[in-house]
Amino acid sequence: MPPDRPARCPRTRRGSWRPFLGAWEGVRSGSADHPRETARIEIGQGAAGSKVAVYVQVSEERLCMGRSRLVSADEDKVVLGESDVTTSVPAQRCTPAAHQTLTLRSPDVLEWSSGAAKAIFRKAGTGTSVVPEPLLGRWKMENDPLIFGRNRDRYSDEVTITQGPVGAAVFRRVHVYPRTDDEGNETSESLVCTFTAILAGTGTPLVVGPSTAVPDASDRGCERADISGYLAVDRFKGRERLLVFPMMDGEPGEYYRV
Incomplete structure (x- = not known):
């Protein structure tokens, strides 16, 4: 009998x-200005069968990160297969990404597809310092006296954005407000609630995953803040303003530089 032939390796030139x-990076649902679901993929060097791609997928209430194996590659198309999950927010909510196909349309544009889903991806920033400079720093919400009344000084909402790579918790929010009793009346006690969110996309707007509470820096009874979002900076009445949009229908939070 002839000897067994060695298995053929996936095609990679x-x-x-x-x-x-x-x-x-690309928008899977919504628009570039108002995304509802986004995705990012970063491809490195490696042989067929190795996990050369790191992906990030974000929807309204979930962020999933993982690594995908290279199936085949040539000058026009890259096919990615088996994946594993490395980060899930909330925990244990993600499943491994399905097979993904990337087709180059121009040096800066490719078409991404997975099953029936398709999207246009564009070149994105990479490295350890991808947060745009205008977003960095401390930002604070200004309390309207018509809304908060004479107790407005008891309410504080502050955001800090730091530099870092995709996958790092670059967004931190500290919200302070009065605790209420069973009838909804304000008490003399205040709640301090601290949340962080992972950087998920480097474009404009900047995308962050769902916010999660920091247990050691949050009081018991804090509100939940688990919606993904996107960030942009503009100028309003001559001042820099940070807009924090929820990845859903809703008005943005407005913060001014401290």
Whole structure:
């Protein structure tokens, strides 16, 4: 009997898929200005069968990160197969990404598909310092006396944005407000609630995953703040303003630089 033939390796032509290397981001649902669901994929060097791609997928209430194996690659198309989950927010809510196909349309644009889902991805920032400079720093919400009344000084809502890579908790929010009794009346006690969110996309607007409470910096009974969001900076009446949009229908939170 003839000897068994060795299994054929997936097709990868050395150097031919170099244009795919780097990070790409796209909107899977919604629009570029008002995303409802986004995705990012960063492709590195590696042999067929190795986990060369890191992906991030964000929807209204979930952020999923993972790594995908390279199935095949040439100058026009990269196919990614088996994946595993490395980060899930909330915990244990993510399943591994399905097979993904990336088709190059231009040096800065590719078409992403997975099953029936399709989206256009564009080149994105990568590295350890991808947060745009205008977003960095401390921002504070200004309490309207017509809404908060004479007790407005008991309410504080502050956001701090720091530099870091995708996957890092660059967004931190500290919200202070009066505790209420069973009848909804304010008591003399205040609640301090601290939340962080993971950077999920480097474009404009900047995308962050669902906020999660920091147990050691939050009082018991804090409100939940688990909606993904996106951030933008503009100028309002001559002042810099940070807009924190929920990834759903709703008005943004407005913060001014401290």
